[in-house]
Amino acid sequence: MYNIGDTIIYSSHGLCQIDGISEKTFSGVTKTYYVLHPLNNEKLEISTPVDNKTISTLMAKEEAEEILNLFTQPGVEWIDKGNQRTQGYSLIAKKGDRKELAKVINTLLVKKNELENNDKKFPEQDRKLLISMQSILFSELALALDTTTEDISGRIQHLLGIDGEVLLTNE
Structure with a gap:
């Protein structure tokens, strides 16, 4: 699991920073979500489950x-x-x-x-x-x-x- 402040790659949004981690409930199902924003768009806030397969670490x-x-x-x-x-x-x-x-x-x-x-x-x-x-x-x-x-x-x-x-x- 990543931490607040980490920079990750999120599918079609590219480089993103994790601003928060929180529990959210949708359709009666509670999951842990990352709250993040693309580095090239500070105003956009994205929530995605922490187990999302399109999240990856920065390349070496x-x-x-x-x-x-x-x-x-x-x-x-x-x-x-x-x-x-x-x-x-x-x-x-x-x-x-x-x-x-x-x-x-x-x-x-x-x-x-x-x-x-x-x-x-x-x-x-x-x-x-x-x-x-x-x-x-x-x-x-x-x-x-x-x-x-x-x-x-x-x-x-x-x-x-x-x-x-x-x-x-x-x-």
């Missing part, structure tokens, strides 16, 4: 280096149908497996670069998904490697051999 430096190395290999298979792609890739993101997340980001970045080099538009749903996934994984990699998300972005850009900027934002 060795694991971060291993994940970066995945960007030298092919990512996941590209799914041609947009809705199926969004659904499939979102499911991977929700599971919180960092290596699988890196493979999806890899695939999306390579496809984005390929489309833009051919003067085609990267689909908006893919852009939103990529922003969300990058925010989670790049910030965790940066923390594990004691660097910035911009540095992680540059490393991945180099590993993928992409000319343009790979770090997307909501702008």
Whole structure:
């Protein structure tokens, strides 16, 4: 069990800090919950059971280096149908497996670069998904490697051999 003040990874929210631990009752069932907030959104409060399987500890430096190395290999298979792609890739993101997340980001970045080099538009749903996934994984990699998300972005850009900027934002 984690303690108040610990930083953890919580599925699709990424880096979160535990603000409290309390008993809550829903539908007549009482459980112990973590009360936490994403580090990139102090105002959002999340309650999740302490036995939630999508909570994990921060990655070690060795694991971060291993994940970066995945960007030298092919990512996941590209799914041609947009809705199926969004659904499939979102499911991977929700599971919180960092290596699988890196493979999806890899695939999306390579496809984005390929489309833009051919003067085609990267689909908006893919852009939103990529922003969300990058925010989670790049910030965790940066923390594990004691660097910035911009540095992680540059490393991945180099590993993928992409000319343009790979770090997307909501702008």
